[in-house]
């Protein structure tokens with residue numbers, strides 16, 4: 291299978307959100323695993339879409355696809371399993387009276403800065419605050435209390451304003467979190483104790499984010515519209531009926547990271563989750579790309595020749611893998627993705643295009659060419675493969691290449707690519 295090494299959309303400016311922190315609405319909440327609106331714009335241009343054509347993303351993340359489509363006058367639909375990220379996506383598509391928003395944000399700010407704030411239910415829970423002998427904790431108690439008091443104040447805002455205030459407040463609290471999300475896990479800031487985050491740091495960030503949101507709502511009107519559903523794409527997609535002309539999507543990479551863990555603080559802060567049992571329920575609904583929970587074992591394995599070869603190589607190194615469930619996880623991932631690809635085909639308009647943004651992975655020195663395997667799976671569902679365009683190569687410092695000899699390991703890289711598929715031959 292040929293790879294296009296001269297794909298026109300190459301580099302991190304296409305495959306990451308690194309340039310989005312100045313973009314209106316996008317900047318309200320960004321995630322490390324998101325891609326760039328430039329990539330979505332390239333796909334929209336390539337498919338010559340016009341209002342009211344629909345753009346779909348079953349793995350919405352922080353809403354890059356739906357928002358970009360709505361900014362271009364198109365209609366957008368998305369699905370996202372993480373309820374906090376679904377909320378982020380939905381909020382980026384919403385609008386409200388900004389005079390009222392700014393007036394309410396002053397009340398929330400006053401609550402955040404209150405010298406005698408309410409106690410937070412997260413104090414003493416898990417690693418959320420300092421307690422007992424613990425050497426590290428996510429939030430200083432003053433930060434949790436400022437957040438809690440501010441959160442109560444958001445309830446007094448109008449229903450249209452509330453979601454914006456809550457998003458700004460969660461983002462402000464995360465600025466004052468002692469750890470930051472690095473794409474794989476939460477990592478403590480080097481100097482987190484000296485930072486001594488408090489209600490003033492939360493207030494300062496909140497004021498800035500609330501004013502950014504009001505400014506963006508006024509300056510950038512959405513000419514299209516969108517809706518993002520909160521839930522598991524594997525089940526929700528089967529009940530969808532409206533046909534899309536373009537789907538741009540990036541499923542979880544097959545890299546064994548459980549992102550519901552990375553968003554634990556946001557999920558608890560914004561009340562989407564109240565205990566570990568509820569967090570586990572979200573994990574169980576994610577695509578089977580990690581080994582953090584024990585899933586139902588997969589039953590299918592007919593994912594094409596490249597998969598069959600790769601699965602055999604993986605079984606040969608099974609004894610050396612850091613988790614013996616990895617071969618089953620790989621099989622389960624392609625089982626999930628083949629269900630998604632079949633349903634995408636069913637939902638696609640006659641001339642629709644599908645852009646799948648994926649990365650290869652590696653376990654025990656065996657490379658999993660996820661892009662090629664998904665291309666084969668898609669073709670078996672009826673799609674036509676236009677190309678696999680390489681976006682970039684990435685060094686991989688993790689344990690996945692550890693079993694390779696030193697020289698090979700130094701050169702080993704993972705590949706990020708866009709698998710471009712069409713509903714009819716081109």
Ligand SMILES: C[S@@+](CC[C@H](N)C(=O)[O-])C[C@H]1O[C@@H](n2cnc3c(N)ncnc32)[C@H](O)[C@@H]1O
Nearest residue numbers: 324325349351352354370371522523542576577
């Ligand atoms: C690579 S990220 C997508 C990022 C997105 N393109 C953006 O720019 O923000 C993959 C997303 O799929 C979501 N996800 C995982 N399993 C899912 C499922 N079963 N249904 C819907 N979304 C799921 C994850 O929570 C994550 O937000």
